[in-house]
Amino acid sequence: xxxxxxxxxxxxxxxxxxxxxxxxxxxxxVIVQKGRDKTYSKYYKSDGDLGIVDEVIELExxxxxxxxxxxxxxxxxxxxxxxxxxxxxxxxxxxxxEKKFKVPMFGNKFLLKAEERGIKPNQYDLLNKAxxxxxxxxxxxxxxxxxxxxxxxxxxxGFERAFFFAESFEEYKVGVAHGLGLGKFTEAQIxxxxxEEFIVGVQVNFNFFYSPVSKRLELIxxxxxxxxxxxxxxxxxxxxxxxxxxxxxxxxxxxGHIAVTxxxxxxxxxxxxxxxxxEASQELFKPGVIGPFGLQTMITAGPPKKxxxxxxxxxxxxxxPGIFATPYSGYLYGxxxxxxxxxxxxxxxxxxxxxxxxVLT
Numbered sequence: 259x260x261x262x263x264x265x266x267x268x269x270x271x272x273x274x275x276x277x278x279x280x281x282x283x284x285x286x287x288v289i290v291q292k293g294r295d296k297t298y299s300k301y302y303k304s305d306g307d308l309g310i311v312d313e314v315i316e317l318e319x320x321x322x323x324x325x326x327x328x329x330x331x332x333x334x335x336x337x338x339x340x341x342x343x344x345x346x347x348x349x350x351x352x353x354x355x356e357k358k359f360k361v362p363m364f365g366n367k368f369l370l371k372a373e374e375r376g377i378k379p380n381q382y383d384l385l386n387k388a389x390x391x392x393x394x395x396x397x398x399x400x401x402x403x404x405x406x407x408x409x410x411x412x413x414x415x416g417f418e419r420a421f422f423f424a425e426s427f428e429e430y431k432v433g434v435a436h437g438l439g440l441g442k443f444t445e446a447q448i449x450x451x452x453x454e455e456f457i458v459g460v461q462v463n464f465n466f467f468y469s470p471v472s473k474r475l476e477l478i479x480x481x482x483x484x485x486x487x488x489x490x491x492x493x494x495x496x497x498x499x500x501x502x503x504x505x506x507x508x509x510x511x512x513x514g515h516i517a518v519t520x521x522x523x524x525x526x527x528x529x530x531x532x533x534x535x536x537e538a539s540q541e542l543f544k545p546g547v548i549g550p551f552g553l554q555t556m557i558t559a560g561p562p563k564k565x566x567x568x569x570x571x572x573x574x575x576x577x578x579p580g581i582f583a584t585p586y587s588g589y590l591y592g593x594x595x596x597x598x599x600x601x602x603x604x605x606x607x608x609x610x611x612x613x614x615x616x617v618l619t
Contacts, residue, residue: 479581
């Protein structure tokens with residue numbers, strides 16, 4: 259395995275990727291942005307028996323990874339690149355990822371864009387093809403007839419979303435005027451917003467791994483999110499909560515994750531969803547899912563029974579290394595494994611079987 263280097267952008271889940279790669283005997287390389295390097299170049303740098311990052315390449319900005327001289331360096335080191343959400347965000351050009359990024363990539367680079375709702379086909383097309391239920395949507399705000407959450411990209415950070423709630427067209431107009439007045443989003447962005455039925459339930463992310471080598475779907479772990487500022491707002495006394503929401507608004511920004519388990523009675527339904535998703539991806543985004551993907555869900559109450567409703571899809575590495583702490587991979591392998599390790603296991607098996615082309619694009 260020392261003939262190969264596992265490379266990753268220095269953000270999101272890079273440490274998870276590197277730990278798994280080191281455990282399987284690979285060299286590791288992290289591409290960092292100037293001013294954001296110490297986590298990888300100092301605190302987790304390999305040093306004898308400690309650390310997991312063997313080499314660091316520093317760039318002025320993350321998007322410089324597309325430069326030919328940087329790609330040549332990665333190819334010279336026989337790198338296999340692992341994409342994650344930050345890679346998508348900082349490149350901010352799926353056409354460039356698909357056509358200009360020449361470093362062998364673990365996973366299906368053509369599936370990454372399905373995460374974006376404004377691209378066709380997208381995650382909703384996948385979910386429809388897979389016959390997986392997701393929240394109802396309103397293309398016409400005048401038809402809003404229940405509590406909805408309006409998801410609109412932020413003006414200043416195009417990768418983050420602003421949110422507001424509306425139960426009618428009148429409330430929608432108030433939310434739009436408020437957001438525009440505060441400069442949260444633009445007129446153009448509100449036209450591209452998703453108006454989605456608000457589902458009341460418990461949030462659980464099902465983090466799957468599909469192996470093209472063994473043709474097996476695995477549930478590696480489950481988690482839920484820690485989000486700011488919604489968590490802080492909901493902990494306030496109600497008489498302060500309403501006034502503060504008017505002043506600062508509601509945000510659902512990721513701050514971390516919590517490992518969480520689910521009832522065993524829900525697992526079969528979750529696996530069926532995962533299997534359908536894999537099959538749909540193979541039809542719409544050939545060659546389909548390779549490796550990790552997540553179905554972010556709400557579990558609703560009965561009767562007649564609890565139901566899993568998918569509200570978001572992550573067709574790449576999850577951002578939650580804490581899924582290692584859930585028991586589902588351990589039930590299969592006899593020991594809990596992280597998603598980073600499972601990725602490295604798949605690459606190693608593919609190399610040993612001479613089937614590396616099955617897991618790379």
